[in-house]
Amino acid sequence: MRRxxxxxxxxxxxxxxxxxxxxxxxxxxxxxxxxxLIQISGAAMSESRTQLPGPTRQFRPMQLVLGLPMxxxxxxxxxxGTSDVAEKPKELxxxxxxxxxxxxxxxxxxxxFKVIGDHITSAGKxxxxxxxxxxxxxxxAKQGNQIKDFIVQGVSAIVLSPCDSKAIVPVIQEANAAxxxxxxxxxxCNEPGVKITTxxxxxxxxxxxxxxxxxxxxxxxxxxxVAVLHLKQVxxxxxxxxxxxxxxxxxxxxxxAKIEIVAELESGGAxxxxxKATEDILQSNxxxxxxxxxxxxxxxxxxxxxxxxxxxxxxxxIGFDGQPEGKQAIKDGKxxxxxxxxxDKMGDQIVDAIVRHSKGETLPPQILIPTSLYRQADAAKDTxxx
Numbered sequence: 001m002r003r004x005x006x007x008x009x010x011x012x013x014x015x016x017x018x019x020x021x022x023x024x025x026x027x028x029x030x031x032x033x034x035x036x037l038i039q040i041s042g043a044a045m046s047e048s049r050t051q052l053p054g055p056t057r058q059f060r061p062m063q064l065v066l067g068l069p070m071x072x073x074x075x076x077x078x079x080x081g082t083s084d085v086a087e088k089p090k091e092l093x094x095x096x097x098x099x100x101x102x103x104x105x106x107x108x109x110x111x112x113f114k115v116i117g118d119h120i121t122s123a124g125k126x127x128x129x130x131x132x133x134x135x136x137x138x139x140x141a142k143q144g145n146q147i148k149d150f151i152v153q154g155v156s157a158i159v160l161s162p163c164d165s166k167a168i169v170p171v172i173q174e175a176n177a178a179x180x181x182x183x184x185x186x187x188x189c190n191e192p193g194v195k196i197t198t199x200x201x202x203x204x205x206x207x208x209x210x211x212x213x214x215x216x217x218x219x220x221x222x223x224x225x226v227a228v229l230h231l232k233q234v235x236x237x238x239x240x241x242x243x244x245x246x247x248x249x250x251x252x253x254x255x256x257a258k259i260e261i262v263a264e265l266e267s268g269g270a271x272x273x274x275x276k277a278t279e280d281i282l283q284s285n286x287x288x289x290x291x292x293x294x295x296x297x298x299x300x301x302x303x304x305x306x307x308x309x310x311x312x313x314x315x316x317x318i319g320f321d322g323q324p325e326g327k328q329a330i331k332d333g334k335x336x337x338x339x340x341x342x343x344d345k346m347g348d349q350i351v352d353a354i355v356r357h358s359k360g361e362t363l364p365p366q367i368l369i370p371t372s373l374y375r376q377a378d379a380a381k382d383t384x385x386x
């Protein structure tokens with residue numbers, strides 16, 4: 001009896017310390033109790049045989065004790081078995097993120113849009129979104145198919161910088177019909193019949209005006225002929241060109257040295273097309289004094305054409321964007337100035353808008369980020385340049 005009690009005590013105490021589950025602990029204790037009862041019944045049997053030998057034994061209460069171990073064992077083992085299954089911890093399965101953002105940008109060849117895409121990806125990840133960024137490659141049909149893929153995937157939000165703000169309307173309407181919120185970044189879509197949750201962009205009209213002021217500054221009191229390297233299918237570029245023209249027209253109306261816009265050619269927003277367009281402009285306008293390019297790649301293409309023609313000192317270039325290569329050209333005196341944009345802020349703010357919208361917050365129709373005119377003096381203090 002004493003041995004069984006000590007055995008039970010040591011077993012139960014030792015088990016509780018190990019931190020086993022409640023079901024395991026109950027099973028162990030039950031087995032210990034059974035062993036204890038078996039020893040009790042064994043002792044009782046010995047006592048019974050001593051007091052009542054032979055067939056003259058009568059039923060005594062002690063005989064009830066002898067049957068208890070078997071009954072208790074049947075009860076406890078069956079009960080503990082069920083408890084053990086019930087207490088078994090459930091396996092946890094990894095849950096994949098269900099929030100997705102589909103992003104189709106005008107092009108990823110332009111570093112400006114790559115910065116936007118990278119910041120949407122990083123900010124999205126911080127907020128629990130899986131982000132897919134693709135390039136429309138300035139092809140509205142390709143971009144339309146990308147948006148349709150996002151709709152089929154059931155993304156939480158779609159972000160666009162439209163290749164053509166008018167031609168993309170029917171596909172945006174499909175996203176609207178599917179209940180997927182659509183946001184635009186850098187390039188707006190102000191066409192009727194579509195619902196854009198909000199548009200985050202540079203204040204392109206204001207940036208165009210800054211470009212006009214920079215051109216007046218660069219030409220000085222003599223004025224002269226200037227040209228515009230355009231990307232007419234893109235609304236943000238239309239706004240830049242409009243802001244530039246507004247300032248030049250106001251300057252001329254004030255009776256100051258006239259600045260005449262003699263050409264507007266398509267540059268594709270690319271170096272190669274900007275180069276070719278500049279060659280064409282110089283052939284018909286040899287006295288050209290200034291070029292406004294709607295982005296840095298077109299401006300750099302124009303600079304290469306001017307160098308080849310030997311007119312790099314004659315013609316002042318105003319770019320737009322503030323990409324690293326454009327800033328370096330400003331420092332080196334190859335481009336006069338840029339109204340610079342902040343693509344990192346655009347990427348971060350578009351994700352912030354998506355999160356706010358998902359929480360039921362009402363957003364303004366558009367959020368505009370001002371440009372800042374960047375000249376050679378600013379480049380001289382820029383530690384990121386060579």
